[in-house]
Amino acid sequence: xxxxxxxxxxxxxxxxxxxxxxxxxxxxxxxxxxxxxxxxxxxxxxxxxxxxxxxxxxxxxxxxxxxxxxxxxxxxxxxxxxxxxxxxxxxxxxxxxxxxxxxxxxxxxxxxxxxxxxxxxxxxxxxxxxxxxxxxxxxxxxxxxxxxxxxxxxxxxxxxxxxxxxxxxxxxxxxxxxxxxxxxxxxxxxxxxxxxxxxxxxxxxxxxxxxxxxxxxxxxxxxxxxxxxxxxxxxxxxxxxxxxxxxxxxxxxxxxxxxxxxxxxxxxxxxxxxxxxxxxxxxxx
Amino acid sequence: xxxxxxxxxxxxxxxxxxxxxxxxxxxxxxxxxxxxxxxxxxxxxxxxxxxxxxxxxxxxxxxxxxxxxxxxxxxxxxxxxxxxxxxxxxxxxxxxxxxxxxxxxxxxxxxxxxxxxxxxxxxxxxxxxxxxxxxxxxxxxxxxxxxxxxxxxxxxxxxxxxxxxxxxxxxxxxxxxxxxxxxxxxxxxxxxxxxxxxxxxxxxxxxxxxxxxxxxxxxxxxxxxxxxxxxxxxxxxxxxxxxxxxxxxxxxxxxxxxxxxxxxxxx
Numbered sequence: 357x358x359x360x361x362x363x364x365x366x367x368x369x370x371x372x373x374x375x376x377x378x379x380x381x382x383x384x385x386x387x388x389x390x391x392x393x394x395x396x397x398x399x400x401x402x403x404x405x406x407x408x409x410x411x412x413x414x415x416x417x418x419x420x421x422x423x424x425x426x427x428x429x430x431x432x433x434x435x436x437x438x439x440x441x442x443x444x445x446x447x448x449x450x451x452x453x454x455x456x457x458x459x460x461x462x463x464x465x466x467x468x469x470x471x472x473x474x475x476x477x478x479x480x481x482x483x484x485x486x487x488x489x490x491x492x493x494x495x496x497x498x499x500x501x502x503x504x505x506x507x508x509x510x511x512x513x514x515x516x517x518x519x520x521x522x523x524x525x526x527x528x529x530x531x532x533x534x535x536x537x538x539x540x541x542x543x544x545x546x547x548x549x550x551x552x553x554x555x556x557x558x559x560x561x562x563x564x565x566x567x568x569x570x571x572x573x574x575x576x577x578x579x580x581x582x583x584x585x586x587x588x589x590x591x592x593x594x595x596x597x598x599x600x601x602x603x604x605x606x607x608x609x610x611x612x613x614x615x616x617x618x619x620x621x622x623x624x625x626x627x628x629x630x631x632x633x634x635x636x637x638x639x640x641x
Numbered sequence: 642x643x644x645x646x647x648x649x650x651x652x653x654x655x656x657x658x659x660x661x662x663x664x665x666x667x668x669x670x671x672x673x674x675x676x677x678x679x680x681x682x683x684x685x686x687x688x689x690x691x692x693x694x695x696x697x698x699x700x701x702x703x704x705x706x707x708x709x710x711x712x713x714x715x716x717x718x719x720x721x722x723x724x725x726x727x728x729x730x731x732x733x734x735x736x737x738x739x740x741x742x743x744x745x746x747x748x749x750x751x752x753x754x755x756x757x758x759x760x761x762x763x764x765x766x767x768x769x770x771x772x773x774x775x776x777x778x779x780x781x782x783x784x785x786x787x788x789x790x791x792x793x794x795x796x797x798x799x800x801x802x803x804x805x806x807x808x809x810x811x812x813x814x815x816x817x818x819x820x821x822x823x824x825x826x827x828x829x830x831x832x833x834x835x836x837x838x839x840x841x842x843x844x845x846x847x848x849x850x851x852x853x854x855x856x857x858x859x860x861x862x863x864x865x866x867x868x869x870x871x872x873x874x875x876x877x878x879x880x881x882x883x884x885x886x887x888x889x890x891x892x893x894x895x896x897x898x899x900x901x902x903x904x905x906x907x908x
Contacts (some may be wrong), residue, residue, distance in 0.1 A: 414824060440826055444824070451750060453822060453843075465826075465827075466825040469827060470826060596776065639754055
């Protein structure tokens with residue numbers, strides 16, 4: 357299968373030529389395949405945000421390249437603009453970018469910029485609102501009257517309405533209550549399945565990452581430190597902890613069990629896996 | 642783009658200039674400006690320039706940074722220079738079409754450009770070497786006598802302090818909102834003037850809302866810490882004049898006197 361999005365030797369330097377010069381990311385090579393759900397983790401300042409802002413052409417690389425369907429996104433102005441629509445980026449706390457008179461108009465902002473017909477815009481706004489669970493009656497309200505969770509959903513719908521092939525979300529659940537978190541994650545999974553879209557999610561919550569993604573990219577000090585299935589990555593739990601990152605609670609439990617002398621695999625990261633591993637251990641005896 | 646703004650920036654350091662009391666520096670800037678506008682001719686200008694150069698040298702602020710910060714004001718400087726060049730009466734040197742360049746014009750243009758440049762550099766030296774907090778502290782102390790005539794000195798300086806503190810925050814916020822709207826296909830660079838002005842709405846609305854939210858949060862946080870204005874408020878860092886301040890002040894007075902005396906003799 358051919359990757360939909362690729363970075364080649366991507367390097368970005370902030371404040372080049374000043375005393376504050378700093379490499380945010382260095383020689384990052386990642387490939388993203390159609391239909392994948394990828395998680396990106398890394399602590400503050402590891403270059404996650406810089407990396408994702410390159411993927412839709414908001415930041416221009418200092419050196420290296422980004423390919424969408426094998427074509428450099430900087431090859432022409434028109435293609436860069438097209439990339440913004442094909443790779444949708446939801447920023448952290450996206451509700452702070454709402455500005456229109458009604459939620460409907462705010463969601464329509466992206467599709468309108470794409471130059472779609474009125475009917476198509478209307479259809480997309482309604483579809484996107486339904487996807488993220490914004491009820492019909494809220495569409496005609498001012499986005500500033502809505503509750504925090506609804507505001508977040510309207511903001512995410514604003515990106516989903518562009519129906520991007522790749523949806524990137526920077527900590528979409530930060531600051532929400534547990535019900536709101538699970539609701540938004542379920543919406544994102546549904547979008548991925550129905551549209552056969554690729555999703556890239558940055559998160560600090562290991563539980564969230566562990567139970568959603570197919571593949572995990574770990575960023576550390578501006579480079580890709582690890583990449584693989586959650587099981588492969590969490591098997592190296594000690595390294596993750598050394599980088600100052602957390603691991604899922606179950607991995608913690610199993611690390612401790614192994615320290616106490618039990619022959620268990622520490623790459624276990626969900627309750628289900630833990631149950632299976634423990635039962636197998638019991639039967640083995 | 643927004644990160645290039647150096648106006649009012651502070652460059653931390655530990656030189657004699659940095660350590661001076663902010664009140665001294667504020668007063669010296671006033672003295673410097675009066676001296677600059679009293680200067681009439683070569684000798685007096687040279688004297689003021691010498692003062693500026695020595696302060697820059699002592700403070701170790703790089704000349705490059707200082708000159709770079711003049712960039713936004715370059716237009717005004719050039720315009721003033723040109724106006725003086727063409728509109729000064731006197732002995733004509735060259736003349737073409739409706740323009741006449743006179744000997745006096747060249748001289749007054751050169752002096753005007755020099756004066757504005759030195760004015761900007763001098764005042765920038767104040768903000769470059771004084772932290773915003775020290776600056777507002779100094780200003781409050783200097784303006785304290787005005788309290789007698791019911792000027793809310795403390796409130797004004799607190800407002801100034803907060804405004805300065807939030808400039809970088811708001812710049813960062815603007816950057817973030819701009820990126821977010823660009824990600825939804827907003828276009829700020831092309832189109833007519835009107836459509837470009839319209840394109841600013843998606844930035845300005847969220848920016849205003851977040852500024853109000855921040856102001857509200859800050860007010861609540863201040864009240865939670867029992868802030869109730871300036872009455873009875875003590876400071877962690879008490880301002881105190883040192884020997885260096887007295888010397889600097891004396892030098893300032895000497896400079897001003899010298900310039901005024903020189904101007905009297907037309908030098």
